[in-house]
Amino acid sequence: MxxxxxxxxxxxxxxxxxxxxxxxxxxxxxxxxxxxxxxxxxxxxxxxxxxxxxxxxxxxxxxxxxxxxxxxxxxxxxxxxxxxxxxxxxxxxxxxxxxxxYYFEDRVDLITFTVALYKRAFLDELRTAAEGSESIEDVINNLSAGLSHGVTYHADEHKLWFDIRNQAAFDPAFEQSISEIEGEIIDVFSKVERHYFPGRSAATLDYTAVDGLFRYIMQSKEAKHRDFDANSRLFREMLGFLWLN
Structure with missing residues (x-):
């Protein structure tokens, strides 16, 4: 009004x-x-x-x-x-x-909104995968599928995320937005920890390990890294190493 x-x-x-x-x-x-x-x-x-x-x-x-x-x-x-x-x-x-x-104050406002829009949609997929599982094995399978779907079919959007995240190291205008989104991703791992591994506090390490694999697959030029099933196997191996060993 x-x-x-x-x-x-x-x-x-x-x-x-x-x-x-x-x-x-x-x-x-x-x-x-x-x-x-x-x-x-x-x-x-x-x-x-x-x-x-x-x-x-x-x-x-x-x-x-x-x-x-x-x-x-x-x-x-x-x-x-x-x-x-x-x-x-x-x-x-x-x-x-x-x-x-008319719709955005400046380039930073537009880009920040764009990155948050796509990353939060991805976050919703991960939350659904983690919260809708009945065992840690299900969590691993469902999260792996969600991660693989993102990196296999939406690599361009995630390249933008990594691009802006790198820029945040030099431009304070992006710091808060990047920090908030990363905090929400880490929270997904924290919830898995609290439910299945009480007393464990390695969510940030889990996130950085998975994030590194995600980025590696995204930047790879190998044909196998454009395959959903192959990527799912890699994420299952990573999450299994983190949570089942």
Whole structure:
């Protein structure tokens, strides 16, 4: 709801409350109260409609931001972060430069949103795999499948993640976002630990080991590392080594 509408409602309620204090105690009071009550009901309905309209507008804006993020990911996977400006993103994605400026404050805002969008979708897959398992063997199998799916079929999106994560070492603008996402990934391993290995506290080490394997597969030029089943086996071996030995 915009500021002017909020002010209008506040003013109306102020007048309504004031009228209740100053109205005659006689026969005029009840009709006036009834009239003001009707008016207040109408204003409440208007407020509800305006809030719904504002919510729909916000949802449409979020959908547009997500749409632009998808185009941005494609552009960045081709050009890389360092060599890509907002103008490059606009040209590669087929969007007007002004559109990007309207929905995002700057290049950092756009790229941070894009990386978070894709990485959190990946995170949801890992959480589902870990939390929907009934044994540690199931956890290993399901997590391995989720990791393999990401690196096999969505390598370009993950290249963007590693690109921006490296950039965070030089650009503080990315530090918080990268730290938050990594913290959420480590939390997946922590939950597995708490459930199956009480007292163990090596989630960060587990994450870095799996992260290293993930990056190795992603960057490999070998044909076998484009195979889902082969990649799943590698992750199962890694997780089995970490959790079953």
């Amino acid at each position: 915009d500021k002017s509408t909020k002010n209008l409602i506040i003013c109306f309620r102020f007048v309504h409350n004031s009228s209740n204090l100053t109205a005659d105690q006689g026969s005029r009071r009840k009709p006036q109260q009834h009239f003001m009550s009707e008016q207040l009901d109408q204003m409440n309905k208007i407020e509800t409609k305006l809030e719904a309209r504002s919510r729909r507008k916000s949802e449409k804006r979020e959908l547009k931001r997500r749409e632009l993020a998808k185009s941005t990911a494609m552009a960045l996977s081709t050009l890389g972060y360092v060599n890509t400006s907002l103008r490059d993103i606009a040209e590669q994605s087929g969007n007007a430069l002004g559109t990007l400026h």
